[in-house]
Amino acid sequence: MAEPLADDRRLCPTRVGGAHSLIAHWITPATCFERQRSSYHKCFSCQYRGLAADVRLPQPARSGAVPLETAPVKVKRKKATKGA
Secondary structure (H helix, E strand, C coil), X not given: CCCCCCCCCEEECCECCCCCCCCCEEECHHHXXXXXXXXXXXXXXXXXXXXXXXXXXXXXXCCCCCCHHHCCCCCCCCCCCCCC
16 A cells, blocks of 8 residues: 555544454545544444544554465375276
8 A cells, every 4th residue: 555645644444453454545634534523324334433634543563473375385286096
């Protein structure tokens, strides 16, 4: 995901569980409040729901673990049997 253009922008939505969204946008706090006020469909699971405009969420810690999608997987193959 691209970095925000300004420090006061928020990633919409920022999921409570830390899950990534398929589609997310950098928005201003004013846009965030307007979306919350109008019951935007992604607000129910957002970390910014009900928080003040000057709140800054801590950056998630990056671990050295390999993501599951890129982790090597050993495949066991069955040995062929003759004339069963």
